[in-house]
Amino acid sequence: MEVKIRQINDQELGDVVRIQEAIMQRRVAPDWLNLVKMQISKPDGISLVAVEEDRVVGFFFGEVKHGAFGLEHSGWIEMFGVDPKDWGQGVGRALAFAAFKRFLEAGVEEIYTAVRWDSGDLLAFFKKIGFNLSNFINLKARLE
């Protein structure tokens, strides 16, 4: 599949919602759209779409963090999705590699993300594009 990867523009927010809803098979909450808008406005954000002809088929939102978790510069994948109709055709890889290039240009050498431990599919995808276990573990506490 021939896709072009480029910076998202504001008119494409609706496409991002459409793709996310197709992935989740339910409506997205207004909060989610607000998160996307916030993500796009971050000065160190990397916000990309994959376009086939005139159709948006995937999105990638990430950012460069400075000093987070004791790391000098690090790249983080925040939200990433491909239209389910177009899975398995290299769109996710094309988006990820375009983002890797941007991260490298921003002086980042390591990229992080978090995946549910029981999401075998997603882990397989990330492993295919070069990810492995990081030297962090995620912790959580529930606040009453």
Ligand SMILES: CC(C)(COP(=O)(O)OP(=O)(O)OC[C@H]1O[C@@H](n2cnc3c(N)ncnc32)[C@H](O)[C@@H]1OP(=O)(O)O)[C@@H](O)C(=O)NCCC(=O)NCCS
């Ligand atoms: C994960 C996701 C982005 C992959 O996109 P995609 O366009 O289908 O991936 P690609 O076609 O580029 O696949 C790249 C490689 O990963 C492998 N891969 C992709 N999806 C896979 C899956 N579900 N199970 C196993 N391997 C998978 C492909 O086989 C391919 O390997 P190959 O090069 O050896 O053939 C897409 O499935 C998706 O949007 N999932 C739901 C949203 C999500 O969970 N996002 C991540 C949260 S941040």
